[in-house]
Amino acid sequence: MPSPPLPTVRTVKDLRAVVSGWKRAGQKVALVPTMGALHEGHLSLVALARRHADHVVASVFVNPTQFGPNEDFARYPRTETRDAELLAGADCDLLFAPGVEEMYAPGFSTTVTVSGVSEPLDGAARPGHFAGVATVVSKLLIQAAPDVAVFGEKDYQQLQVIRRLVRDLDLPVEIVGAPTARAEDGLALSSRNAYLSQEERQIAPRLHQALAEAARRLREGDSIERVEATGRAALERAGFAPIDYFEVRDAETLARLEEGSSRDKRILAAAFLGKTRLIDNLGV
Amino acid sequence: MPSPPLPTVRTVKDLRAVVSGWKRAGQKVALVPTMGALHEGHLSLVALARRHADHVVASVFVNPTQFGPNEDFARYPRTETRDAELLAGADCDLLFAPGVEEMYAPGFSTTVTVSGVSEPLDGAARPGHFAGVATVVSKLLIQAAPDVAVFGEKDYQQLQVIRRLVRDLDLPVEIVGAPTARAEDGLALSSRNAYLSQEERQIAPRLHQALAEAARRLREGDSIERVEATGRAALERAGFAPIDYFEVRDAETLARLEEGSSRDKRILAAAFLGKTRLIDNLGV
Structure with a gap:
């Protein structure tokens, strides 16, 4: 039997209305931020989130600011209908799928940067990438105000950048790293x-x-x-x-x-x- | 009759314990961030904050990261005992007075920057100043999670930088600008x-x-x-x-x-x- 359709919100206002209702009822909320194009790896994040909270919110947002000018933003796979079906089947409670204009209103001017941990490796190979990540993740954590947020170890440097910014900005959320899901031959799902x-x-x-x-x-x-x-x-x-x-x-x-x-x-x-x-x- | 001593907290944990108690009781909270050395101008911010909330928290923190290397961080006036007396007399409910190590733990690496509005004027005259302001104000707003925060128009560019970052990071707080308090001859209190x-x-x-x-x-x-x-x-x-x-x-x-x-x-x-x-x- 197919799962019932997943409740979906597209604005911060609607997201907060749902989450604050759960919180007023004393229930714990977990957030799983994604860029969509979901696979088993993401669903393992949702499963882990479930173990930490009463309600799981997944966000799907292909964040333009973390792609370089010669990277794959335009051709990055976008499969929202299928994503919503997969999330519903994985017992996710809510999809937050904002448009670019909801996340970056005209005049948007703020950047969160993390020195040190974000500088080598992908930070060196992809200039600006982790500033884009740190800014959008800060926004998502402030928007959803979850008790727990789950990120995959697949993007290990990203996970460490996020741990650092959460500590530094005093965001009241527990960051949980999830083991990398792999194909049978060992390839990390991506x-x-x-x-x-x-x-x-x-x-x-x-x-x-x-x-x-x-x-x-x-x-x-x-x-x-x-x-x-x-x-x-x-x-x-x-x-x-x-x-x-x-x-x-x-x-x-x-x-x-x-x-x-x-x-x-x-x-x-x-x-x-x-x-x-x-x-x-x-x-x- | 002197006011009773002002309750004072020095850690984010203790601050949150008090504020979340008020919020659970359905009461509105206002924050007035200051660098201490309080004068009538600050007390007018507290009075304005009172009109917007059931409880007023004032913070006193001389933030090192918003001073340039040749500026007056070391000699900036520090008068905490008197500040606490003035705040108690102004009907403030709580003083948050963290040490530098509470705000910037070892390994601290995160910076919030606001382009555009922070670049001319004081941004040009004081390189790094508004990054220091934006970072510490983001932290204070996340730490205290007030419904309202009051800043003086005296630091007008700072006020506009804060309005911008609050909108951009989706911080759930109303920013209120307070008219500049002046001496009788017109000099802005500072x-x-x-x-x-x-x-x-x-x-x-x-x-x-x-x-x-x-x-x-x-x-x-x-x-x-x-x-x-x-x-x-x-x-x-x-x-x-x-x-x-x-x-x-x-x-x-x-x-x-x-x-x-x-x-x-x-x-x-x-x-x-x-x-x-x-x-x-x-x-x-």
Whole structure:
């Protein structure tokens, strides 16, 4: 039997009316921000959100300010009808799907930036990306005022940027990171996988394999420098080009680490397969 | 009879405990952010806040990030005991007086910036000032979650920057601007007036007089260019040096105006008397 249609709001006013009703009744609310084009990975975020709250709100907003001028904003997949069906089936309670003009009214002038953690890796490869992310996530958290918000570890640097801004701005919300959902061959689920040709899709899991191999080597005592070089070489051999980065970093701050550091580590990689940029990461 | 001592909290946690109790009881809360060194101008903000809410919280925090490296952060007057007495006498309900480490924990990395309205005038004269203001005010509004927040028109550009960021970040608070409190001779009340020598204090009201004269000339049809030149000349003759600006601007965006524009206008000035920088402004 199909799920009943998902209640949908498109304005901050309507969103707040629903959420504040739940809160007045003493019920906990979780938010799952997305850019739509939903897949099993997103639905695992909704499932995790459910475990933390009485009501789950998913937002779908393809945020123009986090795309660079030569990136894929225009062709980013938009599948709202199907997204709403998937969310209804995943026991989501409300869809918040604002238009660009609701999020960025004429005269909009405010930017939230996070120094440090947002600067290396994707911050270096995609100038302005994390300012766009930090600003729109700040807005969504202020708009929905959830008790909990769930973000995937797939976008690990984004998760750490958001943890930092929530602490710094004193936003009264608990940030929960969700483990990366993967295909059986290890490829991290991503809306951008839809861009891959059949041949590229065969190669794509090598990204996860290179990360897993790097984590194993690090645990066995290999140096950061050698692990990074080996990882880059593996991606090159597999056919990724260019490789934006393949690096071992401090798991909290994403700063570079000295060899032998006892800090928690995260290995992060970004590389192109044809025209498609894939990212992935793994804890050590 | 002296007022009973003012309840004071120093952590966000304690602030939220008090404010959320009021809100659960259905009572409206107003916030009056200050940097302390309170005078009658601040007390007029508290009185205005009272008219909008059941409870008034005043914050006192000398925010280091809005002072430039060569400005007066170290010597800015700090008079917390007296401030608390004045607030208690003004029927304020709660003082929030956090330390720097409560507002900026180790690793703090987030900045809120507002383009456009924050760029000319004090934004040009004091690089970084409005980013410091926008960040700390965002934090205070998120921390206290007031229904209403009151800011003086004395810092007119600051007020417009705050109006803009509140709209852009969707902060659920009404911003109320309070008319500038003045001494009998017209000088805008300011904590920095305490720096003035007796002789400088005699000259200081000429700033307001120049603004009033400029407003009169504009109403009578004089051109923006002539009004600005006349205003600067009047300040120079009075002994102000240097003059940072004396300008007629769009009252909302603070953009420059073409001659004959029908937009609401504001005249804003900043100039030094000896080592003390004074600012003032007037509607037309």
